[in-house]
Amino acid sequence: MDIRALDDTALADDVVMRDFYDVNRRAQLHGRLHAPFWEFGEFLGAFRSTDSGERQELFAAYDGDRMVGNAVLWSFLLDNTDKAWFHLSVDVPERRRGIGRALAQRLEQTAKDDDRSLILADAILPFDDRECHAHQRFAAACGYELSNYEVVRxxxxxxxxxxxxxxxxxxxxxxxxxxxxxxxxxxxxxxxxxxxxxxxxxxxxxxxxxxxxxxxxxxxxxxxxxxxxxxxxxxxxxxxxxxxxxxxxxxxxxxxxxxxxxxxxxxxxxxxxxxxxxxxxxxxxxxxxxxxxxxxxxxxxxxxxxxxxxxxxxxxxxxxxxxxxxxxxxxxxxxx
Known part of the structure; x- marks a missing residue:
């Protein structure tokens, strides 16, 4: 398994970004098939746009030529420069292989090398299973503490x-x-x-x-x-x-x-x-x-x-x- 930073060429490549989107979509909708999710065009528009207040970095985990996980790291540039935020996805059939932990460690090292002292992440959990959900357990196993709950309505x-x-x-x-x-x-x-x-x-x-x-x-x-x-x-x-x-x-x-x-x-x-x-x-x-x-x-x-x-x-x-x-x-x- 190989973790690669995706450069601007990859970001501009519709095939690469389609793989990125599909992995993210399958991971995010697992167990919540009827949840709203953005279309591919909306995803491309967001990821290919500029924000002078944040730096966006994309990473993908590959097994050979197959993308099996990915992550996005956002680093604040104009304020809160001690912090970075990420979102991580592992394709459903590829879970429990250490891919998520490896991606998290890569993101943490990237943030640490940038002199960030806090790294944040988020995950969607069932309303009635927030305490014991697998995402909650994974975060704890990686050394993360719960910071906040927001209720989706x-x-x-x-x-x-x-x-x-x-x-x-x-x-x-x-x-x-x-x-x-x-x-x-x-x-x-x-x-x-x-x-x-x-x-x-x-x-x-x-x-x-x-x-x-x-x-x-x-x-x-x-x-x-x-x-x-x-x-x-x-x-x-x-x-x-x-x-x-x-x-x-x-x-x-x-x-x-x-x-x-x-x-x-x-x-x-x-x-x-x-x-x-x-x-x-x-x-x-x-x-x-x-x-x-x-x-x-x-x-x-x-x-x-x-x-x-x-x-x-x-x-x-x-x-x-x-x-x-x-x-x-x-x-x-x-x-x-």
Missing amino acids: HLPLPVPDEQIQEWIDEAAPRHAGFTVQTFVGAVPDDLVESLCVLLGQLAVDAPTGAVDFDEEAVTPQRYAEMVATTAAMGRARYETVALTPDRQVVAQSTLAMSLEQSTKVYQWGTFVHREHRGHKLGLATKAVNLRAVQTMRGDLTLVITQNAETNNYMVSINERMGFRPIEVAAEFVKRL
């Missing part, structure tokens, strides 16, 4: 428009003076700076378990790269924001949906500025954004979101809107 669509209006009406009296607007793609240039400030606060204010994060450096360049990545994935990005009278973004909710086959919608974030909480801006932006995507496409079937179990405010909004818990995203950490 689904909202079946369509939601009746009368129900959405009820949520909007419920929130409206609490945010008089604020304006709620929706944009498809990038927000107008005059909103980018305050939106970037808001997005950067998420890493600090949202619950992150046993690991503390510094505020994220979301620059206008990185924001433009985020928008470009969404387009490269063949997805539409819906951004609903709450604005103060002087047009400062103080709350946001982002939904992304495929422009082609998939009928799934991904909730990429909802966040309210720490100085403007208590005005039901989270509920307002989520409800208005949901109405926008349903108006655009009448065939949508599901919204997928996840939040830390301890994020009581956002969990209460999701429960209010009818999201139901499906599985758990476990986050693990190891000190190098």
Whole structure:
């Protein structure tokens, strides 16, 4: 078994990346065949896009010419430079051969050589088997500690428009003076700076378990790269924001949906500025954004979101809107 770093030539090779995607898909859907999973084109768009705030490194484990496992390592470049994050997959028939452990050790050494002192990973676990699942045991065997649980929740669509209006009406009296607007793609240039400030606060204010994060450096360049990545994935990005009278973004909710086959919608974030909480801006932006995507496409079937179990405010909004818990995203950490 040979572990190879995949260079830019490999990244540009559709055959190599198809193998990478297929191994990842089989591994991630094992035991959860009906779970949402991105299409190959969405995967390519994401992995071939640029983020000036992170370095992406791909690794693949081969048995001869056959890819049997793979991993992605993301290293933060503008903030939290003591940390790196990875995602690891081993093809189902190839498990219990030491491939996962070998990949993890390669990633740890790569991070250590880059002067990273913390390495993080995640795994999806069944909601009612989080403590004893094989992924949990594998992480512990490799020396990782549980850092955080995020609960993955689904909202079946369509939601009746009368129900959405009820949520909007419920929130409206609490945010008089604020304006709620929706944009498809990038927000107008005059909103980018305050939106970037808001997005950067998420890493600090949202619950992150046993690991503390510094505020994220979301620059206008990185924001433009985020928008470009969404387009490269063949997805539409819906951004609903709450604005103060002087047009400062103080709350946001982002939904992304495929422009082609998939009928799934991904909730990429909802966040309210720490100085403007208590005005039901989270509920307002989520409800208005949901109405926008349903108006655009009448065939949508599901919204997928996840939040830390301890994020009581956002969990209460999701429960209010009818999201139901499906599985758990476990986050693990190891000190190098």
